[in-house]
Amino acid sequence: MASKPLGPPITPPGMAALKARYDHLLGKERPEIVEIVSWAAGNGDRSENGDYLYGRKRMREIDRELAYLSGRMKACRVVDPSQQPDKARVFFGAKVELADEDDERMHVQIVGDDEQDAGCGKVGWSSPIAKAVKGASIGDCRKVKLPGGVKEWEVMAISYD
Structure with missing residues (x-):
């Protein structure tokens, strides 16, 4: 079944x-x-x-x-992000600090697609950024395919509140 x-x-x-x-x-x-x-x-x-x-x-x-x-x-x-067993990697609910090649920082939280709000730093679970950083650890570099082209981000910090 x-x-x-x-x-x-x-x-x-x-x-x-x-x-x-x-x-x-x-x-x-x-x-x-x-x-x-x-x-x-x-x-x-x-x-x-x-x-x-x-x-x-x-x-x-x-x-x-x-x-x-x-x-x-x-x-x-x-899904309660605070109950995430592996807090060293990016999963649903994670608050992530990313840095690009020019050391420009971006803070995002991976949330459900129904609650995404880019202006508040909440990116949907199905977004290109979320898909790229899923499972990443601090120090990992991930390429994100964006409408303006491919951009590389490094995971600088991960937290679950």
Whole structure:
């Protein structure tokens, strides 16, 4: 019998953010839109009622996002980086300091694809940088294929918080 494949990884804060967004949409935004649509529907002709038409459109958008979030929360596998047994190598959840050929430093954390935010230094598990440094130890050099060309990075530090 085949085992169920593991879902994409996500950190505990990443899962909490998905759940918070889901709860906000379901508990606050959707009920407000339902109230507006109900009120607008009682105003007569719906074909030219902007509140009704916008409300229905927004409700469909919210329902689509709720379905997406629900599916992601079911599919994702929560991985706590602090429980990583081999903290000397780069795995999911690692905070990594990298240096390029010019000794320019970059700090990244390897997180789930649903929680990536390059502006905050969070790179997705499937990103080119994450793929290149997976399994690396301090001192290892890895080439990263980027849109601007290939760049070499050296792993300077690894931590798991």
